[in-house]
Amino acid sequence: MSSSSPNLTVPIHQPEWNSKPAWKLPGWAEPIMVASILFAAMYFTRRRNYSILPRRAPYTSFLDAPDSARSSDDLLPYEAVSDSDEDAAFTASTKCPPKRRRWCGFTVYTPNTSRFRHHLHSRLLQKFPFLVEMLYWIINYAFYRMTSISAQALFAKTGIWNVAQRHGLWILQFEEYGPLSWLFPLKERDVQRWFMAGHQDALTFLNRTYALIHIPGTVGFIAWYYYAAPSHRTFAIARRTMTLTNFLAFATFVCYPTMPPRLLPAEYGFLDSVRHDDAQSVWMSGRFVNALAAMPSMHFGYAFCIGCTLLWHSTLLRARWGGLERGEREKSLLGKIGYVALGFGYPALILTTIVATANHYFLDAAVATLYVFFAFAANRVFFVFIPLEDWFLWCIRAEKPVPSTGERMRGGEREG
Template structure:
């Protein structure tokens, strides 16, 4: 590869003439996310179900299954593979155990249906979206730990220098490798175009980068929990996005990478988000991994969301799911255009604000694609989920996704 000196440019302080973005108070973004979650919890509540009226299951009878897992593919078939004596003995049990398949082995876990009348279980039955909030809190906790783990691994070396070397290697690969034709325009050129004559637009992108990632993704998850034609479809999207996260977290830990905005000045990048005073509260703090440019989760999320919106339009599906109706052409076109425009907007945003490289977005696309084909790996965690619910004395809620369509 070429020397990194070939990538430096004469640098001078840019003439920043646009007005700074309006700085949100520190509490605004958490309140925004909390409002989305609480609103979604209310919107997706089980109607007609009363928390303080025991055994008041005012839901579709064919939906109720005390051993229901997070996916209908994992049905309770505890009778299979048992001899006659075992079947007879289990058939007399009030709460027979659940049979799960884990790594090709049958695993029997406690049946939590006996806790269905506990008040905290009934709260979950009334507001089933709470369980989705719990899943994403766990995922966010894993992200917060990536900076600590990465620093621990590279404690004997200078992680900042390693991250800078990785960043420069990415620039060299994009500009001088045999795949350089994939990136005819360089990241620096994109930012400079906005810096000269289009700074107001760059201010909009700065605010987009800060606000869209967390509130936008949370809003999408909340909306699709309600709008998906079935819970299986929603769960497949949720598992894909979660596995995309985990794949990316592993890369963050073992391959720290400096975003362009942190490179030395001679490489020509400017931290426009910081310069424009548009930072997000989610981008600060000692647990935030600022050396996690590769891959770009901003683009990884937007790619998953875009593909889901295209699928939701129904245009490329010959048959629809049970209970789903064909959308009108204006709505179908709207979902198609939004599914294409959203990832494109995020790609322009992450590059123009010098937060990611083009290669970050490419790798994020590959990671999200791999996560889609491997998302059922989470089924191995179902027995652990059963045990956790048993310890908490909770019965897992029945999802309301698709209920409006069936009704």
């Protein structure tokens, strides 16, 4: 299959824009929005009846048992923690022998950081355990920022722009003439033309949706589910799935740069409605942003993962199969309808958005879906980093906090 085909081109005809560009948010608005979500999550998921400053002389607790495995975020169940709980669970042992870990079939020993439990930053993390999740996503974002530099270095000789354009045209040709063309009955160009022909205000709305939903919406979901999940083990599965999907996508961004439809030459029939509406997100602009990262669509990858989680959280099927977790109750009929509607509606909205705005191809969404399934099946691969986490905590002299997820279902929210 060649990289381009004359059959993909169309007569150049630029339709008239009748709608006005959307009002552009100030540059500070999106960071303020995300910061507000994060600080609200810190507050609502804080550990109640726990003081950052010790109220009495140092003591040991069940949190500080020498064989503690808390550097893994979900290998053990978690219980609500308070200063009084620590007193009640006093243990005589004051030694901190190394932790014994299983790593790739081997036994390794790592430092026991429980000796640092009274350090101020350890107690700050114990009070606000969501800070750990914020750190994880900062690392994710840093890796994304590096994909542009890595891809440019990899394709420095051939020219990344030309390579990305060839990849974009190959996708169009694969969807239209490839052996799986029956999976793509709709064409991206036709979807955008429908919006341009009498529905331009809706397209303007979708442009704004594309800019504003991806980062704030995903951060908001992480914050909400950290609070709402029945257990941290369940939350961690969703978070690890999204994280592994991220890294699979990052590798693809570097090795297979792909030009989004809106940046293809005009003869292929796409309009850059994003530029017309000035709908570029502040998070997706700047020196390190990878504009040639259409494959796969992480907008849809996140949305699909969120949608699946909402369907699971609805308890629609689990209640009948006896799959409810400890302390979890079956959702009301209205709650089930709401979660199911969001579970299907949110990915559908994002799919419509990424195609109508010509930011992604249908194949981008299909590959993102496959990545999510694979990441869900293989998300436990992140357990190999547990020893590294132990050493990192040792270096910063901190003890990892017990997550507060699920405390409200175990009665923890009634304390304090």
